[in-house]
Amino acid sequence: EDQVTQSPEALRLQEGESSSLNCSYTVSGLRGLFWYRQDPGKGPEFLFTLYSAGEEKEKERLKATLTKKESFLHITAPKPEDSATYLCAVQVKRGYQKVTFGTGTKLQVIP
Amino acid sequence: GAGVSQSPSNKVTEKGKDVELRCDPISGHTALYWYRQSLGQGLEFLIYFQGNSAPDKSGLPSDRFSAERTGGSVSTLTIQRTQQEDSAVYLCASSPRGGGTNLGGSPLHFGNGTRLTVT
Numbered sequence: 001e002d003q004v005t006q007s008p009e010a011l012r013l014q015e016g017e018s019s020s021l022n023c024s025y026t027v028s029g030l031r032g033l034f035w036y037r038q039d040p041g042k043g044p045e046f047l048f049t050l051y052s053a054g055e056e057k058e059k060e061r062l063k064a065t066l067t068k069k070e071s072f073l074h075i076t077a078p079k080p081e082d083s084a085t086y087l088c089a090v091q092v093k094r095g096y097q098k099v100t101f102g103t104g105t106k107l108q109v110i111p
Numbered sequence: 112g113a114g115v116s117q118s119p120s121n122k123v124t125e126k127g128k129d130v131e132l133r134c135d136p137i138s139g140h141t142a143l144y145w146y147r148q149s150l151g152q153g154l155e156f157l158i159y160f161q162g163n164s165a166p167d168k169s170g171l172p173s174d175r176f177s178a179e180r181t182g183g184s185v186s187t188l189t190i191q192r193t194q195q196e197d198s199a200v201y202l203c204a205s206s207p208r209g210g211g212t213n214l215g216g217s218p219l220h221f222g223n224g225t226r227l228t229v230t
Contacts, residue, residue, distance in 0.1 A: 032218075034218050042223050042224075043202055043222050044219075085135045085162070099219055101154040
């Protein structure tokens with residue numbers, strides 16, 4: 001069974017304090033790994049897709065990396081507006097593109 | 112163009128009543144998903160559509176839950192005889208292609224959900 005585990009469940013950072021969120025996955029045949037951001041009362045907003053080990057993607061203060069077993073979302077010098085829940089999801093190579101989500105990391109950035 | 116649209120945004124219903132939740136995907140997106148998100152929980156997969164057919168209904172919690180999609184576009188999720196444990200946010204997402212691209216998977220694009228409260 002496909003499994004996605006995110007850690008930590010919650011993270012509190014001071015503004016400017018860089019850190020990383022982890023997403024560990026166990027799947028047979030990864031088609032893609034996605035990172036989403038979710039604000040309260042909103043649907044998840046797509047950030048990145050990673051397809052193969054060694055790949056990296058960047059957007060503003062966020063950088064996502066991928067290995068064969070896990071992905072990291074690095075946040076450099078975060079600002080309060082980066083506060084949100086960050087979700088990781090995997091899509092597997094099976095008949096159709098089923099997407100399985102982790103439970104997310106709730107990030108709070110304190111001014 | 113417009114993103115994924117869901118209606119209503121909020122629904123309060125009495126236990127035992129039936130409810131219908133609507134999802135209007137991004138135009139041209141052939142794949143459509145329904146997920147459920149309970150307070151503080153992750154996204155629970157319910158059902159997947161490719162066009163008008165549903166290859167995977169494995170996430171539907173019980174036979175009180177059903178969904179259909181017509182014209183390869185709008186989808187409706189119906190919950191019959193609602194129970195308090197059905198209270199959650201129901202999220203719909205669409206994706207351009209059912210099989211992804213040559214590079215790999217296609218990301219899902221979500222609506223803002225319907226918050227269902229069963230009293």
